[in-house]
Amino acid sequence: LTFTQQLQHIQQKCNSLLCIGLDPDVAKLPSFLRSAKNPQYEFNRRIIEATYDLVCAYKLNIAFYESAGMKGWEAMERTLELIPKNIITIGDGKRGDIGNSSEHQARAMFNVWKFDAATVNPYMGVDSVEPFIQHPEKGAFILALTSNRGSNDFQYLKLKGKPLFEHVVAKAKMWNVKKNIGLVVGATHPRELKKIRSLVPNMPLLIPGIGAQSGDLEASVRFGCDKKGELAVINVGRAIIFASSGKDFAKAARQIARKYRDEMNGNRDKYFGKKY
Amino acid sequence: LTFTQQLQHIQQKCNSLLCIGLDPDVAKLPSFLRSAKNPQYEFNRRIIEATYDLVCAYKLNIAFYESAGMKGWEAMERTLELIPKNIITIGDGKRGDIGNSSEHQARAMFNVWKFDAATVNPYMGVDSVEPFIQHPEKGAFILALTSNRGSNDFQYLKLKGKPLFEHVVAKAKMWNVKKNIGLVVGATHPRELKKIRSLVPNMPLLIPGIGAQSGDLEASVRFGCDKKGELAVINVGRAIIFASSGKDFAKAARQIARKYRDEMNGNRDKYFGKKY
Numbered sequence: 001l002t003f004t005q006q007l008q009h010i011q012q013k014c015n016s017l018l019c020i021g022l023d024p025d026v027a028k029l030p031s032f033l034r035s036a037k038n039p040q041y042e043f044n045r046r047i048i049e050a051t052y053d054l055v056c057a058y059k060l061n062i063a064f065y066e067s068a069g070m071k072g073w074e075a076m077e078r079t080l081e082l083i084p085k086n087i088i089t090i091g092d093g094k095r096g097d098i099g100n101s102s103e104h105q106a107r108a109m110f111n112v113w114k115f116d117a118a119t120v121n122p123y124m125g126v127d128s129v130e131p132f133i134q135h136p137e138k139g140a141f142i143l144a145l146t147s148n149r150g151s152n153d154f155q156y157l158k159l160k161g162k163p164l165f166e167h168v169v170a171k172a173k174m175w176n177v178k179k180n181i182g183l184v185v186g187a188t189h190p191r192e193l194k195k196i197r198s199l200v201p202n203m204p205l206l207i208p209g210i211g212a213q214s215g216d217l218e219a220s221v222r223f224g225c226d227k228k229g230e231l232a233v234i235n236v237g238r239a240i241i242f243a244s245s246g247k248d249f250a251k252a253a254r255q256i257a258r259k260y261r262d263e264m265n266g267n268r269d270k271y272f273g274k275k276y
Numbered sequence: 277l278t279f280t281q282q283l284q285h286i287q288q289k290c291n292s293l294l295c296i297g298l299d300p301d302v303a304k305l306p307s308f309l310r311s312a313k314n315p316q317y318e319f320n321r322r323i324i325e326a327t328y329d330l331v332c333a334y335k336l337n338i339a340f341y342e343s344a345g346m347k348g349w350e351a352m353e354r355t356l357e358l359i360p361k362n363i364i365t366i367g368d369g370k371r372g373d374i375g376n377s378s379e380h381q382a383r384a385m386f387n388v389w390k391f392d393a394a395t396v397n398p399y400m401g402v403d404s405v406e407p408f409i410q411h412p413e414k415g416a417f418i419l420a421l422t423s424n425r426g427s428n429d430f431q432y433l434k435l436k437g438k439p440l441f442e443h444v445v446a447k448a449k450m451w452n453v454k455k456n457i458g459l460v461v462g463a464t465h466p467r468e469l470k471k472i473r474s475l476v477p478n479m480p481l482l483i484p485g486i487g488a489q490s491g492d493l494e495a496s497v498r499f500g501c502d503k504k505g506e507l508a509v510i511n512v513g514r515a516i517i518f519a520s521s522g523k524d525f526a527k528a529a530r531q532i533a534r535k536y537r538d539e540m541n542g543n544r545d546k547y548f549g550k551k552y
Binding site: 023025061063064066067068069070073074094095096097098099100101102103104105107108111112121122123124125126127128129143146147148149150151152153154155157158159160164167168171208212213 | 339384403429443
């Protein structure tokens with residue numbers, strides 16, 4: 001199965017578009033966990049146990065592990081071993097380098113850490129992306145239009161009459177011969193999300209920016225999904241994992257995660273006319 | 277001292293523009309090292325001991341360490357402890373993310389690993405770069421025009437008659453209030469290098485692509501340096517570190533490194549009229 005097909009099957013089976021961002025910023029962890037042998041791992045373990053039946057994917061931003069030194073890597077590796085096999089794992093590292101180096105980045109993502117998919121920055125072009133799309137069953141989400149304010153600096157520049165992010169979308173579509181490429185489009189840009197979905201009707205879209213970044217959830221479902229109401233992977237990070245900083249943090253995370261999943265499914269009912 | 281000033285002083289003192297890429301691809305290490313406890317570290321140690329008086333900087337591409345798992349991180353950390361303090365260390369990870377995540381990436385680069393400078397991908401814009409330029413003494417080399425063939429995909433796209441990479445150069449110049457930003461410009465693009473140097477007469481340029489990638493060394497010196505024949509950091513990786521795959525690899529690396537340094541200095545004599 002290609003990565004895109006795997007994602008479809010998983011979303012159908014678990015009935016969810018929700019992806020949880022496992023970004024265990026050490027400074028924000030509940031204080032009672034600080035005495036644990038590996039607080040990041042302990043935090044993730046409890047979040048996963050409380051939410052695994054509500055999500056299609058977990059996204060781990062590598063930044064939060066590398067900033068914690070060796071213990072961070074240990075937390076990341078052990079977290080990945082814990083996630084049930086029927087849930088997609090996304091290594092969010094915004095990678096991409098000259099071909100020779102990108103090969104090693106891809107090896108780290110897919111062979112060392114064993115993520116199912118990785119996020120890739122398109123700036124360096126085709127040979128920086130190729131190593132991430134060699135295996136049909138492994139996915140690459142290429143940054144198109146990101147959720148942050150800095151997306152205004154270059155991604156909207158009109159080159160030959162089209163904004164840069166649309167050039168990225170066009171190349172990504174061309175490169176997608178193995179049906180394992182997706183795009184990253186921030187929930188903070190609903191109009192452009194609609195445009196991008198019209199350009200790539202069948203590609204997975206990873207949509208960050210819901211919650212702490214105030215992206216538009218309804219538009220993310222309505223414009224992010226394909227015609228069947230699928231293939232949008234909508235990420236929520238801080239709003240779920242840091243819903244409470246007390247002993248009840250995992251329970252609170254479950255509550256909020258369920259709320260998000262149900263709200264997404266409510267919008268699928270509304271716009272795609274199925275009962276989810 | 278700002279990062280730019282530090283680089284100037286170091287280049288004056290060591291009389292070299294040469295940066296060696298410490299990218300210890302495990303598959304390419306001399307076979308006799310494979311039995312070492314940590315082959316990557318052992319390899320780096322011998323390269324550094326054989327070349328530290330010939331270089332202004334060492335650049336470590338993170339990809340080659342992360343692809344080696346936990347042992348790779350150990351090799352990287354121990355390598356960094358070994359490099360003499362008067363030599364610049366560059367963490368080449370092409371980082372950049374939304375502000376909150378970029379902060380953690382910068383923390384990993386500057387606080388955990390203690391690099392002096394990091395390479396940053398500009399695609400995500402200002403808040404992705406900011407955490408890397410907070411401390412005047414720490415440097416950020418922003419990708420402008422990369423050395424690989426994929427640089428043709430997006431970096432040359434034109435807006436208002438100006439290619440994307442020039443828009444990146446303009447923003448980087450604007451962001452350089454703390455005098456700690458440099459640019460990455462491949463030695464494979466000599467004409468564009470000349471143009472970029474004219475746009476930023478006083479910024480450090482990190483110039484990869486000499487050696488295995490067949491970049492133009494003479495042009496890298498001539499067009500990459502500032503008016504005083506400084507501030508070009510010219511990286512050579514594989515051509516030096518893998519000069520020999522035998523027991524004499526460190527000696528061979530020294531020979532080739534000296535040849536490159538001298539050839540760079542010969543071109544400084546030629547174009548900047550000083551005796552180097």
